Amino acid sequence: MSASNSGFGFSAALWERAYRRTVRSAFARVPFYRDQWVRAGRALSEPVPTPCADLAGQLHRLCPFAEPYDPGAEPSLWIGSTAELRAVLSMAGAGGRAPVLEVRRAVLDRRTLGLSRRYGVLLATDAKVRHERRRRELNEPALRLAAAAGRAVLVGEREAVAEFLPALAEVETRVLERAGLDGAGRSDLVHDPYLGYYAARAGCGHLHLLWRRFHARVADDGSLAVTALLRRRPVLVDVVPDGAATLGRCPAHDTPILGVTP
């Protein structure tokens, strides 16, 4: 049991307080949420849950008034944080030193996941590259990284991961399957293009929410509303991923888990 999924430090009351603080700050500082008040014609105490699909093209409105997004001067803010990837790897029991290969749809200028853990991108077949030969060239460095280490953690959707297994046949490979909430019943990591990684299956078999980083609640219509507690830009409050889940408490770890239908 690692510190990240043990019950140590979890308090439902403090978790709710952190959520309330994030919500207040979002209404006060972020156009996307302030506009919910404008539309309602009054100050709301609860955010209106937002389906993930509605976040497309909204990056500028999801950043605080005081720290606007500048697409000409900074990369997309949707590329995902190394800290969250590290957190789900640790939760899933893959927190060691083996290089991490992540299947993505675009290259990323990232060589490590902090300190000494090496990292490489493998481009999926639907990646935006000019032609297939270029895609294979771009995948070479990551595959070499794994070959040199003799081991790797391979992260990606089930079908995408399968493509790379033959190339990693000589490497001791731990596969962590990633899926959205709607496919999380059998997956190791729960991922959303906007929220990033927010839950992982721990040794107990349950899908643990990264509760230090995310709050979740079941909205009035039964959908799961997820809030990023630590992210300053973009601010994500009550975001609803595709799929359904119940919220519970792990009997082994006493921290929040997601219940999804396999």
Ligand SMILES: [Zn+2]
């Ligand atoms: Zn557990």
